[in-house]
Amino acid sequence: MVRSLDNPQVELLKPGVKAPVQETLLTPRFYTTDFDALAKMDISAYETELRAVIDELKADYNRHHFVRDEEFKQNWDHIQGEKRLAFIDFLERSCTSEFSGFLLFKELSRRLKEKQPLLSEAFDYLARDEARHAGFLNKSMADFNLSLDLSYLTKHRTYTFFPPSWIIYTVYLSEKIGYWRYILVYKHIAKNPEFQFYPLFRKFENWCQDENRHGDFFKALLRSQPQLWNNWRARLWIRFFLLTVFVTHTITVFERANFYEMIGIHPRKYNNQVIEETNKTSARAFPVILNTSHPYFFWYLEQCAITNQQLTALKDSNKSGITKFFQRIPLLMKVIWYMLKIYLIRPINAEAIRETVR
Ligand SMILES: [Fe+2]
Numbered sequence: 001m002v003r004s005l006d007n008p009q010v011e012l013l014k015p016g017v018k019a020p021v022q023e024t025l026l027t028p029r030f031y032t033t034d035f036d037a038l039a040k041m042d043i044s045a046y047e048t049e050l051r052a053v054i055d056e057l058k059a060d061y062n063r064h065h066f067v068r069d070e071e072f073k074q075n076w077d078h079i080q081g082e083k084r085l086a087f088i089d090f091l092e093r094s095c096t097s098e099f100s101g102f103l104l105f106k107e108l109s110r111r112l113k114e115k116q117p118l119l120s121e122a123f124d125y126l127a128r129d130e131a132r133h134a135g136f137l138n139k140s141m142a143d144f145n146l147s148l149d150l151s152y153l154t155k156h157r158t159y160t161f162f163p164p165s166w167i168i169y170t171v172y173l174s175e176k177i178g179y180w181r182y183i184l185v186y187k188h189i190a191k192n193p194e195f196q197f198y199p200l201f202r203k204f205e206n207w208c209q210d211e212n213r214h215g216d217f218f219k220a221l222l223r224s225q226p227q228l229w230n231n232w233r234a235r236l237w238i239r240f241f242l243l244t245v246f247v248t249h250t251i252t253v254f255e256r257a258n259f260y261e262m263i264g265i266h267p268r269k270y271n272n273q274v275i276e277e278t279n280k281t282s283a284r285a286f287p288v289i290l291n292t293s294h295p296y297f298f299w300y301l302e303q304c305a306i307t308n309q310q311l312t313a314l315k316d317s318n319k320s321g322i323t324k325f326f327q328r329i330p331l332l333m334k335v336i337w338y339m340l341k342i343y344l345i346r347p348i349n350a351e352a353i354r355e356t357v358r
């Protein structure tokens with residue numbers, strides 16, 4: 001591993017190509033699933049709704065959006081130090097998760113071609129969008145004299161197996177949380193243009209509409225399968241996935257608080273707003289959502305983030321392996337304890353409020 005001359009704290013695979021960050025539970029993951037089970041899914045009762053969403057994807061509203069206009073064509077060497085590193089980290093994380101979506105959707109499109117042509121077509125559009133998003137972010141990294149070797153990532157990442165139902169829950173949520181993340185940054189920068197130190201942020205308005213449409217497709221897919229939402233077991237899983245997505249989001253926002261502060265965003269307010277809005281939006285798809293107005297809801301989430309920071313500090317310390325092992329256990333238990341406390345907060349019945357939600 002070598003170090004970059006332009007970005008001395010960045011590890012490289014080869015000159016100009018950034019080494020991927022170490023995989024942890026929190027880095028964007030690469031997924032695979034049971035393609036045969038998806039091929040056997042009966043979507044006939046919901047075909048009209050699915051077709052309507054797919055027509056929106058087919059329209060390709062953003063085909064001319066991802067163009068690097070004049071403002072990108074300049075030298076970015078004046079962005080240095082902490083700011084440069086935090087921004088590269090943001091670009092890499094975003095690029096990896098967009099690319100992970102591309103790989104999953106491309107494979108789904110390929111494997112469902114024969115037996116589910118309608119879904120295969122949809123996944124092809126989704127892959128098209130994610131490839132654009134990842135490519136655009138990778139070009140932004142190139143402005144900082146770095147890039148991600150996406151074919152290296154494809155081959156060397158570990159793939160996590162999720163059954164189709166988990167894929168549908170988590171991808172739905174990650175598209176909708178992605179929408180809220182992008183739109184809130186966009187709105188903030190539009191109101192406070194002095195924080196736009198790089199032109200990427202103004203691309204987020206149309207960009208997040210792609211994520212919104214992707215989420216709508218997964219919502220239609222989810223609602224086409226009553227066994228995924230209309231029973232107590234599904235409701236327990238949905239609460240679990242809402243919780244894990246919100247905990248992961250809180251941990252990553254608090255870990256990267258300096259990035260948000262750098263663009264004038266208050267990390268706590270941003271995190272809370274993203275979670276509240278995503279939770280509210282997901283009431284259109286899920287039978288239950290979490291009660292984010294519970295007085296302890298966000299406090300418990302923050303305890304998870306604080307404990308995670310203690311875990312990171314322990315990992316980076318020069319204590320012996322055995323000490324680290326034993327000191328890790330109570331901290332992990334603490335995270336699980338607070339997650340359990342959130343999980344047990346009485347959820348909100350979304351079916352009952354369906355007519356009133358946005
Ligand atoms: Fe995307």
Ligand SMILES: [Fe+2]
Binds near residue numbers: 178
């Ligand atoms: Fe997406």
